[in-house]
Amino acid sequence: METLLRRCRVRSLLVRECLAECLGVYVLILFGCGSVAQVTTSEEKNGQYLSINLGFALGVTFGVFVSRGVSGAHLNPAVTLSLCVLGRHPWVKLPLYAFFQVLGAFLAAATVGLQYYDAIQKYSGGQLTVTGPTATAGIFCTYPAEYLSLWGGIVDQVIGTAALLLCILALGDRRNTSIPDYLQPLLAGASVLIIGISMGSNSGYALNPARDFGPRFFTYIAGWGDEVFKAGGGWWWVPLVAPCIGALVGTLIYLLLVEVHHPPLSSEIQSSCQEATEGKTLELEGVEPDGGKPA
Numbered sequence: 001m002e003t004l005l006r007r008c009r010v011r012s013l014l015v016r017e018c019l020a021e022c023l024g025v026y027v028l029i030l031f032g033c034g035s036v037a038q039v040t041t042s043e044e045k046n047g048q049y050l051s052i053n054l055g056f057a058l059g060v061t062f063g064v065f066v067s068r069g070v071s072g073a074h075l076n077p078a079v080t081l082s083l084c085v086l087g088r089h090p091w092v093k094l095p096l097y098a099f100f101q102v103l104g105a106f107l108a109a110a111t112v113g114l115q116y117y118d119a120i121q122k123y124s125g126g127q128l129t130v131t132g133p134t135a136t137a138g139i140f141c142t143y144p145a146e147y148l149s150l151w152g153g154i155v156d157q158v159i160g161t162a163a164l165l166l167c168i169l170a171l172g173d174r175r176n177t178s179i180p181d182y183l184q185p186l187l188a189g190a191s192v193l194i195i196g197i198s199m200g201s202n203s204g205y206a207l208n209p210a211r212d213f214g215p216r217f218f219t220y221i222a223g224w225g226d227e228v229f230k231a232g233g234g235w236w237w238v239p240l241v242a243p244c245i246g247a248l249v250g251t252l253i254y255l256l257l258v259e260v261h262h263p264p265l266s267s268e269i270q271s272s273c274q275e276a277t278e279g280k281t282l283e284l285e286g287v288e289p290d291g292g293k294p295a
Contacts, residue, residue: 014093017071018100024067024075025104025210026111031059033112033215037139041119053196061189068185076208077101078161078247079168085248086255098210105214109140113222128219130227137224137231140215142204142239144232153235154242156202160195161246162253164207167191169254175262203238207246212239 010016035055039047064073072089074080077098083089113120120128120136130137137143144153168191170176171184179187196205206212216236219228229236 014096017093018096020067020070021074021097022100022104022107024063024071024073025101025214026063026108027066028056028059028063028075029105029108029211029215030111031062032056032211033109033140034115037112037116037119040136040139041116041123043123049200050197053193053200056196057189057193059189060192061185064185064188071097073185073188075101075210076243076247077210078208078243079165081244082165082247082251085251101210102214102217105210105212106218107214109215109218110222112140113218128223128225130224130231137219137228138204140219141212141228142206142235144203144235144238145201148202150233150235150238153203153232153238156199157206157238157242158246158249160199160205161207161243162250163195163199164191165247165250166254169251169259173254173259175265176258203235206239207243209240209243212236 010019032052032055035047035052039049039051060075063075067073067075072083074083074089074097077094080089080094080097080101084091084094116139120139124134124136127134128137129135130143144150148156168188171179171187171191192207195207199205213236216228220226
């Protein structure tokens with residue numbers, strides 16, 4: 001068995017990172033959408049809205065535990081984009097990370113669809129619908145509330161994702177507060193929990209292009225049809241674009257209000273002093289011993 005596993009070992013770091021992102025998002029959506037499926041098909045007899053909040057929060061927590069040691073556990077193209085803008089992640093990896101994050105979400109949605117197939121059929125009467133009293137497409141991806149305008153939905157996603165990035169950047173900022181490594185996944189999940197509790201009613205707090213598009217594409221090919229892209233006035237693109245904007249807004253806010261104001265580290269001060277000393281040395285090297293002008 002060990003020999004077989006050695007032969008399966010992937011040597012490419014990039015491939016390992018992409019696989020870890022895929023699996024991390026898979027865990028996130030498996031628990032998150034699974035909780036929605038249970039609440040919906042049981043007609044809230046086996047859980048309520050808070051169950052969904054906890055499902056996604058703990059899904060994030062364990063998704064981070066699964067992948068953070070390999071890929072950094074972005075689990076979200078909007079997070080990857082923000083880290084690229086900050087210069088903390090290579091731009092060349094962005095499309096690959098995003099693709100495997102979407103793939104993980106798609107596979108998890110397919111798993112939930114398989115696991116709850118009978119329950120979905122019974123609940124919906126065999127009709128896979130996107131809207132209506134027995135709609136089931138919302139098990140997998142987000143749709144706006146009836147009162148929500150398109151502009152209101154964009155604002156909702158921008159604010160929610162900005163709040164998420166504020167929390168994530170604060171958790172990873174050791175110059176702000178030092179948090180033990182084992183607590184960071186729990187607090188990342190807690191940030192998703194509080195966003196869901198406080199900002200979830202408008203449109204389901206997608207906050208993540210992969211979390212929404214992967215499962216949406218699954219519903220498109222699994223029987224719900226093209227209505228998944230038409231419902232909500234063509235809502236499907238909002239959870240793709242708005243979270244990316246929100247992530248950049250949240251990143252900028254944290255940088256301008258907190259991170260840029262940290263006092264320099266001792267190593268940075270020493271480096272600056274060394275550079276200044278080297279500069280003076282270079283200037284003196286151009287001066288002749290007798291005090292004359294440089295040759």
